[in-house]
Every structure is written in C-alpha cells, then in structure tokens.
Amino acid sequence: MTTPTTLQIPSCTWNRPIGLGWDKPYTVRYASNIDDGPWHGMPLGGFGAGCIGRSSRGDFNLWHIDGGEHIFNTFPACQFSVFESTGTSSKAYALSTQPPEDGTLKTWQWYPASSTTEETGKYHALYPRSWFVYENVFQTQLTCEQFSPIWANNYQETSYPIAVFIWKAHNPTNAPITLSIMLTWENMVGWFTNALKSPEVQIRDDGSPVYEYQPRLGASQGNYNQIAENTEHFSCFLGRVASGEPVQEGDGSWCIATPKHPRVEIFYHTRWHSVGTGADIWQSFTTDGSLANDQDATPADENTRLGAAIAVRFTLQPGETLEIPFTLAWDFPVTEFSAGINYYRRYTDFFGRNGENAGKIATTGLQEYQNWRSHILTWQNPILGREDLPEWFKMALFNELYDLTSGGTLWSAASEIDPIGQFAVLECLDYRWYESLDVRLYGSFALLMLFPELEKSVIRAFARAIPHSDDHLRVIGYYYTIGADTTTAVRKVAGATPHDLGAPNEHVWEKTNYTCYQDCNLWKDLGSDFVLQVYRDFIFTGGQDVEFLADCWDAIVQTLDYLKTFDLDGDGIPENSGAPDQTFDDWRLQGVSAYCGGLWLAALESAIAISDILTNRSSSTSLTIKGAENTEKLQSQKSIYQSWLQQSLPIYQEKLWNGQYYRLDSESGSNVVMADQLCGQFYARLLGLPDIVPSHNALSALQTVYDACFVKFCNGQFGAANGVRPDGSPENPQATHPLEVWTGINFGLAAFLLQMGMKNEAMRLTQAVVQQIYDNGLQFRTPEAITSAGTFRASTYLRAMAIWAIYLNF
Numbered sequence: 017m018t019t020p021t022t023l024q025i026p027s028c029t030w031n032r033p034i035g036l037g038w039d040k041p042y043t044v045r046y047a048s049n050i051d052d053g054p055w056h057g058m059p060l061g062g063f064g065a066g067c068i069g070r071s072s073r074g075d076f077n078l079w080h081i082d083g084g085e086h087i088f089n090t091f092p093a094c095q096f097s098v099f100e101s102t103g104t105s106s107k108a109y110a111l112s113t114q115p116p117e118d119g120t121l122k123t124w125q126w127y128p129a130s131s132t133t134e135e136t137g138k139y140h141a142l143y144p145r146s147w148f149v150y151e152n153v154f155q156t157q158l159t160c161e162q163f164s165p166i167w168a169n170n171y172q173e174t175s176y177p178i179a180v181f182i183w184k185a186h187n188p189t190n191a192p193i194t195l196s197i198m199l200t201w202e203n204m205v206g207w208f209t210n211a212l213k214s215p216e217v218q219i220r221d222d223g224s225p226v227y228e229y230q231p232r233l234g235a236s237q238g239n240y241n242q243i244a245e246n247t248e249h250f251s252c253f254l255g256r257v258a259s260g261e262p263v264q265e266g267d268g269s270w271c272i273a274t275p276k277h278p279r280v281e282i283f284y285h286t287r288w289h290s291v292g293t294g295a296d297i298w299q300s301f302t303t304d305g306s307l308a309n310d311q312d313a314t315p316a317d318e319n320t321r322l323g324a325a326i327a328v329r330f331t332l333q334p335g336e337t338l339e340i341p342f343t344l345a346w347d348f349p350v351t352e353f354s355a356g357i358n359y360y361r362r363y364t365d366f367f368g369r370n371g372e373n374a375g376k377i378a379t380t381g382l383q384e385y386q387n388w389r390s391h392i393l394t395w396q397n398p399i400l401g402r403e404d405l406p407e408w409f410k411m412a413l414f415n416e417l418y419d420l421t422s423g424g425t426l427w428s429a430a431s432e433i434d435p436i437g438q439f440a441v442l443e444c445l446d447y448r449w450y451e452s453l454d455v456r457l458y459g460s461f462a463l464l465m466l467f468p469e470l471e472k473s474v475i476r477a478f479a480r481a482i483p484h485s486d487d488h489l490r491v492i493g494y495y496y497t498i499g500a501d502t503t504t505a506v507r508k509v510a511g512a513t514p515h516d517l518g519a520p521n522e523h524v525w526e527k528t529n530y531t532c533y534q535d536c537n538l539w540k541d542l543g544s545d546f547v548l549q550v551y552r553d554f555i556f557t558g559g560q561d562v563e564f565l566a567d568c569w570d571a572i573v574q575t576l577d578y579l580k581t582f583d584l585d586g587d588g589i590p591e592n593s594g595a596p597d598q599t600f601d602d603w604r605l606q607g608v609s610a611y612c613g614g615l616w617l618a619a620l621e622s623a624i625a626i627s628d629i630l631t632n633r634s635s636s637t638s639l640t641i642k643g644a645e646n647t648e649k650l651q652s653q654k655s656i657y658q659s660w661l662q663q664s665l666p667i668y669q670e671k672l673w674n675g676q677y678y679r680l681d682s683e684s685g686s687n688v689v690m691a692d693q694l695c696g697q698f699y700a701r702l703l704g705l706p707d708i709v710p711s712h713n714a715l716s717a718l719q720t721v722y723d724a725c726f727v728k729f730c731n732g733q734f735g736a737a738n739g740v741r742p743d744g745s746p747e748n749p750q751a752t753h754p755l756e757v758w759t760g761i762n763f764g765l766a767a768f769l770l771q772m773g774m775k776n777e778a779m780r781l782t783q784a785v786v787q788q789i790y791d792n793g794l795q796f797r798t799p800e801a802i803t804s805a806g807t808f809r810a811s812t813y814l815r816a817m818a819i820w821a822i823y824l825n826f
Contacts, residue, residue, distance in 0.1 A: 025147050026400055028407040029140035030415055030790055034148065035073040035113030035129025041793030045807040048221050049446045052088040052811075054793025058141040059418055060164050063470075064427025064439065065177035065363050066208070066348055069796070070162070072139035074112035074127060074148065081208035082265065083351035083361075084424040084520025085229050086445050091202050092116040093290035093323045096181070097124075099196040099305035100154045102189075108302040109153070121294035125302070128153060141795075143414045144392060144421070156193050156332065157186040165381075165388035166421070167395040168466040171436050173388060175362040175427055177347060178377050180385045183340040187332035196283075196305025198327035199272050199342050200297070202290040203239040203254040203316070207232050208348065209266030213355040215521055223493025223533045224447055227521045232266065234321060241286040241324040242313040249275055249379045250282045252324040255372065257315050263371045265358070268348035271374035274328055275341065275382050283307035283327040287314065290323030297325050305329045343381035347374040351426060357523050362427040362437045369429075405826065406779065412786045416819050417462055418796045423812055424448065426524060427470075438477060438525050439463075439470040440517055444800060444813040449516040449530040451814075453478060454599035457545045457695070458764040458818035465820055468557040472564055475549055477517055479571040481528045482546070485510040493533040494596065505535035511578035513542040513571075534601050540590050540612040541598040543579035544619035547572050548699050551622035554629075555703055562633045565626050570642040572623055573653060579616070580660065588663030589613045592681060600738065602753045607683030608671050614678075614696025617668060617708040620661040621700055627654040669709065677717040678709070680739065688739040688747050688754065689724040692761050693717060698768040702825075715772055721765065722777050726784075730804045735762045735785040756801035759785055760815025767821035782822060789816075 037054075044051035059078060061067030069078025076094045079087040092112070099108040110121075113129035113136075127150075130136045137150040144166040150158040161182040165173035187193045208231055215227040238257040245251065251273035259267075276282065285307045288296045300306050307327050316322050328340055349364045349371050360369055367373040381388075400410055424442035431437070440450035441463075451474050463471040486508040495503040507529050508514060514528035515536035522530065529536055536542065550568045554561060582590035590612070592598065592605035598612050605612070631650045633639050641650070671682040678693045680686045694717055700708050707714070725736040728744025738761065739754035740746055746755050762785045769778035788802050789795060800810035 025140050025149070026142050028400065028410040029142045029147075030411050030795055031138050031140045032072045033130030033135040034137040034139055034150070035127070036131070036135075038793045040806065042802070042806050042808050044811075045801070045803060045809045046222055049809060050086065050811055052797065056796040057139065058143055058146040058415070058796055059422035060162060060179035061421055062164055062166065062176040062178065062363060063174050063420055064361055064425045065175055066346060067421045067425075068179065069422060070146075073114050073129065075114050078422065079208065080422050080424060081346065081348060082210070082231065083426050084442060084448065084524075085208070085210070085231070086424070087208075087231060087233075089233075090114065090116075091204070092121050093200055093202040095200055096160070097198040097200065097301065098154065098158065099198070099301055099329075100156055101194040101305065102155060102191060107154070108298075108305070111148070111150075120291045121298075123293045123295040123298045141415060142411065143417045155189055156195055157188055159184045163389065163392065164421070165384070165391070167391045169468075170391070171467070171469060172366060174467070175366075176377060176380075177363055178343060178345045178381045180381050180388070181342040181344070182385065183342070184337065185332060185340065186337040187334055190334045192331050192333055194305065194329065194331045196301065196327050196329035197340055197342075198301055198307070198325055199274075199344070200323055200325040201254065201270060201272050201344065203236060203241055203270065203322045203324065205239050205254060205256040205268060205270065206235055206266050209264070209352065217521070219491060219493050219496055219532075221497070223497040225493070225519075225530065225532050226448075236316045236321045237318045238315050239322055240313045240315045241322055243284060243286060243311055244375050245276075247276070249273055249382055250284075250326065251375055251378055252284060252286060252326055253375050254324055263350055263369065265350045265352035266348065267350065268346065268371035269374035271345045271378040272324065272326055273343045273345070273375070273378035273382055274326060279338065280328050280330040280340070281306075283309055283329065285310045285325045287312040288323045288325060290321045297323075301327060341382060341385055343378040343385070345374045345378035345381065347371050347377060351428075353520055353523050359426075360429040362429055365430050365437075399823075406783070408783060408786055409779070409822075412790065413819055413823055415795065416798060416817050417466075419798070419812060419814060419817060420462065422796070423814060424450075424520065426450070434473055436469050436473065439473050440524055441814055442812070443516065444810045446810045447531065449519040450524050451477075452516045452531070453513060453542050453545050453549075454515065454539070455760070455813075455815045457549065457599075458760050458821060459815040460549065460817070461824060462817040462820040464553060464556055465824060468553070472553050472557065472561070474517070475546075475553055476564075476567055477525050478513065478546055479550075479568040481514050481517070482512070482571040482575050483510055484508060484528075486527070486529070490532045492535050494601070505537065509537040509578070511574045512537045513546045513575045515539065515542060534596055538582075538593060538595070539597050540579070540582060540592050540609070541615050543575040544612070544615035544696075546575055547619040547622050548615065548703075551626055551703055552699070554626075562629060562639060565630055566639055566641040569626065569630060572626065576619065576623060576657070587667045588660050589616055589667055600753045603739070605681045605684070607681050608668065609681040610672050610678035610690060610693035611695060613664075613668050613672070614694055614708055615699070616696070617661065617664055618696040618700040618703075618705065620657045620664070621705040621708070622703060623657045624654055624661070625703075625705065627651070627657070665708065673709075673713060676742075677720040686747060687741060689720055689742055690739045691721050691725045691736045691765055692738070693721070694768065695764065698764070698771060701771055718769060718772055718774065722769070722774070722781070726781055732780070732784055734788055734802055734804055735759070736765055736781060756803055756809070757785065757788070758801050758815070759789065759798055760800070760813065760818040763816065763818035763822055767818070767825045770822060770825040778822065782819070
C-alpha cells in the first residue's frame with residue numbers, strides 16, 4: 017500500500033466509455049458458431065492457468081478455468097463495489113453497469129452506464145494491463161488498474177493464476193472523503209469440469225466435430241470460506257472439504273487478499289448468500305462502508321451457494337492520494353482431457369499440486385505486484401516509445417496477445433522430456449483443437465518472438481507426432497455439409513504431418529489430427545508448413561540450437577517423402593487434388609497451386625539449409641541425429657531435395673505465372689487473384705533463403721493482390737478478400753472462403769508488403785483490418801473471418817497473432 021506516482025495510462029490503449037453499448041456490433045455468420053456479443057474485455061490470468069475476463073461494463077463474464085472449455089456468463093456476486101462518504105452525503109455502487117436479470121442481489125445499487133452524451137468513466141486495455149477510470153459519479157478520482165504477471169521471455173510468473181487490481185484514490189476536494197472498496201467473490205470450487213467425462217463426438221451442421229460440455233455450475237456442496245491473515249496480509253480462502261481422493265479437475269481453491277496498513281480498516285464476511293437479495297452485506301456496506309465481520313466456515317449444503325467479501329475503508333484528506341492493491345488467485349492444478357488423462361499445470365512447478373495454494377499465490381502477488389508491473393513496462397516501453405509505429409498499431413499489437421491467455425491455453429508442468437512443460441493454444445473456440453499447423457504458420461509469430469521456448473515445444477510435439485499412425489475411420493464433415501455421400505478416412509497416416517495436436521476431450525499432444533472436416537492426411541500444405549516453422553524457429557531463436565533441428569530432422573525427412581507421393585505427374589511439385597486440401601478448406605484447388613506449390617519450394621530450400629547445418633555440426637561434435645546417423649546420409653538427403661527443387665522451380669514459374677500474378681492453380685482455369693498466393697516467397701525471403709520467384713514478379717503479384725483483393729473489394733473498407741477477379745469482383749458470389757477477409761492472412765500479407773518495401777500499402781491494409789476488429793465489438797475475440805455484410809466466423813482465432821509478423825518486418 018503506497019502513495020502512488022501520477023497515473024500513467026498509455027496513449028495507445030483500446031478504450032470505451034464504461035457501460036456504453038454498440039449500435040450494430042458484428043454478428044456471427046453461421047448460427048452454430050459462438051457469438052457471445054461484444055461485451056468482451058481483456059482477460060486476466062497466466063498462460064495455461066485458466067483465465068477470467070472483465071468487460072467494459074465492469075462485470076466478470078469470461079470463465080476459461082477448465083482448460084480448453086468456454087463459459088461466457090456473469091456471476092454477479094463476483095464484483096468490486098465502492099462506498100463514498102463526504103460527511104454530508106454518501107453513496108455506494110457495485111461497479112458493473114449490468115444488474116442481474118434474474119432478480120438476485122436486488123438490494124444492490126449498480127453503477128450508472130455511460131451514454132452518448134455523458135460518460136461515467138472509461139475502460140482502457142493494453143494487454144496484459146487494463147484500467148477502469150471512474151468519472152462524474154464519485155467525488156473521488158478513482159481508477160483501477162488490473163493485470164497478470166505476463167512479460168516476454170518469462171517462463172515462471174507468466175504461468176501464475178492470479179489477477180492484480182491496483183486501486184488509486186485521490187481526493188481533489190477541500191474536505192475529507194471516506195471510501196470503502198469491497199471485493200466480493202463466489203466460491204466456485206468444483207464448478208469448472210465436465211460432468212460428462214467421455215462425451216460423444218458428433219458432427220456439427222458446419223461439418224466440424226463437437227462434443228457436449230456440461231460444467232457443474234452452482235454445485236457448491238462442501239464449499240467453505242475462511243479468513244487467513246498474518247501481520248502483513250488479510251485474505252479470505254475459498255475452498256472445499258477434502259474428499260480424501262487424489263485431486264481431480266475442478267478441485268482446488270480461490271483466494272481474495274489485500275495488505276494490512278495502519279491507514280485502513282479491513283472488514284469481512286465469509287458466508288453470505290451469493291444468489292439472494294444481497295442485503296446480508298449491502299445493508300452495512302451502503303450505510304458506512306463496513307461489513308459485519310462474520311466469520312463462518314460452515315461448508316455449504318446441497319442447495320447453498322456461498323459468497324465471501326473483503327472491504328477496505330480509509331479516509332482521504334484534501335489533496336491526498338492512496339493506492340490500495342487487491343489480488344484474486346485460483347489454484348486448480350489438474351487439467352483432465354478424456355476420463356483419467358490428467359496433466360498438472362505449469363504453475364504447479366512453483367506452488368505445489370494439492371489445490372490448496374490459492375492463498376500463497378494471492379499473497380505472492382501482494383508482495384511482488386510492483387516488480388511485476390515494472391517487468392511489464394520494461395518489456396513494452398521500447399515498443400510503445402517508437403515514433404515510427406502508429407498508436408493504433410501498438411494497441412492492436414499488444415491486445416492481440418490476449419489469445420495466449422484466453423485461447424483455451426494449456427501449459428503443462430515440466431518433465432524430463434519437456435523441461436518447461438508442453439504448450440498449446442486452440443485454433444479457436446468453434447474449431448476446438450490445438451495449434452492447427454496451417455493456422456500457426458502466420459499465427460505463431462507472437463509466441464516465437466516473445467516466448468521462443470514455448471514455440472519450440474509446440475514444434476517438437478509435431479515432430480514426435482509425424483511418424484505415428486491412427487487407423488481409426490472417421491466421417492469427413494465437408495462432404496456431409498454439401499450433401500454428398502458419406503466419406504470416411506483414417507485419422508492419421510504415418511509420415512503425414514498432423515493438422516493439429518488434438519482436442520481437450522481426448523489427449524492433447526498424443527492423439528493428434530482431431531479435426532475431421534477434411535481428410536488432413538491429403539493436405540498439401542501441412543508438411544511444408546512444418547519444415548518452414550522448424551527452420552524459422554531455429555533462425556529466429558539465435559541460430560544456435562542445433563539440437564532442436566536434430567530433434568526434428570527425422571520428421572522432416574518422413575513428411576517431405578510423404579508429401580512428394582502426391583506429385584502424381586512427376587514434375588517435382590505435389591498437386592492439389594481438386595478437393596479442398598489446404599488451409600482454405602472450402603476452396604478447391606487443382607493441379608499445381610500457387611499457395612501450396614510455393615510453400616513446397618520454400619520448404620525444400622529450408623530442408624537443404626537444415627541439412628547443411630546438421631552436417632557441419634555432426635562432423636565436429638557427437639550430436640545424435642535420428643534418421644541421419646552420419647554425414648553421408650545427410651548429404652544424400654540434401655541431394656534429393658536439391659534435385660526436387662531444381663526440377664520444381666521452373667515448373668512453378670511455367671505453369672502459374674501469367675505475366676501479372678501467379679494463377680490460383682494450373683488446372684482449374686480460374687483467373688482469381690489469390691491474396692496469399694506467394695506465402696512461400698514471403699517465407700523464403702524471411703529466412704534468408706533464395707527467392708522462389710523473381711523479385712519483380714513478386715512485386716507485380718503483390719501490387720495486383722493489393723489492388724484487386726483490397727482496394728477494389730468494397731473500396732478497401734474491410735481488408736483484403738482471400739480471392740477475387742482482377743477487377744475486385746467475385747468469381748462465384750456464393751463462395752465462402754474467397755470472399756471472406758481473414759484477419760491473420762491480412763496481417764501476413766501486410767508483413768509481405770513491408771518485406772518488399774510497400775510500407776504505405778502494408779499499413780493501410782493493416783489499419784483497415786484493425787478497425788474492423790476494434791470498432792465493431794470483436795475486441796478480445798478476434799475472428800478468423802469478416803464479411804462485407806458485417807458478420808464474422810470463428811471467434812478467438814489463433815492466426816490473428818500474425819500481427820507480430822508485421823512488427824518483425826517493420
């Protein structure tokens with residue numbers, strides 16, 4: 017508890033008046049997709065620890081406590097409230113503008129929402145920090161800063177399940193003001209786990225696999241709250257009576273805490289009715305800012321739900337300022353996938369695994385929050401201080417990192433084979449499987465640049481998966497959606513690069529290729545994507561981790577060999593089959609395609625470079641390389657890739673270059689300009705490899721993409737469409753993917769424009785997409801796709817973190 021310096025909220029936050037709604041927020045394109053509405057705020061919580069979210073109207077409404085599962089629901093008892101007395105009058109408000117709709121807590125007074133003519137405050141967000149600035153309601157100048165301890169290259173505190181709330185109160189008047197700040201929280205231990213331990217997987221109407229999730233919301237029997245304090249801290253521990261069994265998913269604890277200080281009085285109530293009228297705490301709080309100091313640790317019965325409360329009361333003299341921190345911590349150490357498949361979370365490496373350490377985590381936050389905030393500033397300030405970066409870009413650059421917290425993130429405890437644990441982020445909430453490799457080709461730049469060891473752990477997981485097979489037959493959902501005959505395919509072919517690392521209802525990292533929308537064993541981009549990401553991760557983590565390349569080499573050889581089997585005409589380049597068989601998985605490509613063919617060429621160049629590095633190192637050290645036990649074998653493999661590349665390069669040019677841009681493919685006859693046609697060239701140049709196409713051709717193609725897909729598509733309002741004719745018109749007005757604006761693809765395209773010296777075009781494109789996201793209620797749930805009709809698809813999407821590729825090339 018300190019007297020603070022002047023509050024400094026960065027100038028480049030995303031901000032919105034507290035409680036002000038949206039006139040026409042974008043809505044979901046397909047009814048089967050998730051659309052929670054626009055009330056999303058910056059998430060709080062460490063990577064893989066579970067997270068919560070608090071919106072710009074002040075309610076806590078996002079609950080990603082169970083790894084990989086999504087709950088969007090306000091529990092009104094979880095809230096801050098403020099009492100203010102000037103001596104002649106007093107007022108008290110719960111600091112959410114959204115009263116409960118079910119009539120609970122009806123005695124509480126809820127904070128007034130801003131209107132278009134008068135603001136009651138402003139919400140600011142710049143991940144991982146956010147702020148509420150309260151105005152025109154209290155006489156006190158009151159702000160709340162909230163954050164979790166997340167900063168680059170940190171592999172400990174970044175995993176902590178904690179939120180810090182720093183209240184700053186200033187008295188600008190000429191008379192004393194008494195304030196009381198109260199934090200109430202419901203005991204939700206046991207709620208966040210699936211009551212269905214082995215839910216049946218079904219095919220949704222859009223062809224995606226889904227399963228039912230039934231959290232145990234409201235099941236509070238056996239929960240109890242009790243005070244814990246020492247000479248420095250005061251806290252309320254929210255636990256559950258131990259069952260005597262090993263800790264299971266959903267078992268654990270919460271804790272709310274604040275420091276002791278001679279300037280403040282602390283009040284508490286450990287057992288109030290969280291779904292009653294609220295009078296049991298509001299009556300005393302609204303009278304003088306106090307609570308009854310009731311301490312009752314009696315466990316809840318079957319029909320009881322419990323709330324806990326701590327209030328901090330103090331008086332400010334005229335001109336005086338005080339800073340009051342609170343912490344909220346949770347400790348749910350186990351993530352369960354399918355029944356009996358349990359993993360401990362990363363933070364348990366530092367706090368233990370019994371689920372009773374929320375109090376320890378909360379008090380650690382009180383001791384360290386100032387250091388944590390300093391670390392965040394040290395990381396961010398060099399970027400925030402750059403005058404060559406627009407304010408809107410800095411805002412989006414940091415705020416798009418929200419997905420590392422709230423993207424269903426997993427981060428397991430350390431093991432001998434994974435010394436900092438295993439990591440994974442969902443493709444999105446609607447396509448609920450992890451680390452889709454085609455998506456992370458662009459979407460993983462943030463993880464690579466900020467948490468490189470986590471990035472390499474993901475790629476190692478793919479390397480381990482490539483040799484494995486799974487002969488289980490599954491229905492392919494795409495054919496279901498178009499009314500075709502039922503088509504089945506085996507889940508995973510040995511040598512094929514898996515599409516993803518699995519889903520939270522099975523066994524992430526071990527049971528891969530969860531999606532069955534398409535037969536991903538037939539995809540023509542995944543093997544190349546893997547090779548490119550291996551070499552990229554090596555280059556951009558210092559170019560010294562040869563052991564990482566060695567760990568991946570055997571998988572590289574296997575998957576390139578497998579991919580080459582799709583070169584049916586022997587011209588050196590695997591052909592697309594005419595079915596959607598790449599990341600644009602509703603888009604049929606036939607023959608050699610610009611997208612997949614270019615990735616293949618860049619992947620061959622990467623494999624050649626990797627073989628040289630491994631040859632040089634293996635000849636001078638005792639490095640063991642699986643699949644290449646001697647330098648002769650490495651050189652033999654390199655020769656194979658050189659011959660493939662030598663054959664492929666002229667074929668790519670001959671079959672696809674039309675004098676202005678690269679054709680979509682060699683056999684469909686389409687004249688569509690594909691926005692991402694030269695992703696392979698972008699990667700080749702990014703990695704310092706030889707160009708796969710002449711530089712002047714790349715510039716011509718890029719200019720054509722910019723003009724057709726962006727400028728001529730709805731006058732550049734939305735961003736670049738995936739594929740239109742050269743005049744900006746659709747080839748097929750009923751098409752899905754070609755006419756969508758994919759946020760991550762646009763950011764990848766902007767990075768390519770920058771790479772090729774087209775800075776103005778890159779930033780104009782980027783700004784259009786950023787405005788689409790942050791002006792239309794899509795913040796902190798960035799979708800994969802936006803349409804010109806004001807709809808979106810696939811929220812909380814991994815690929816949008818490609819904005820960090822723009823920063824890398826700036």
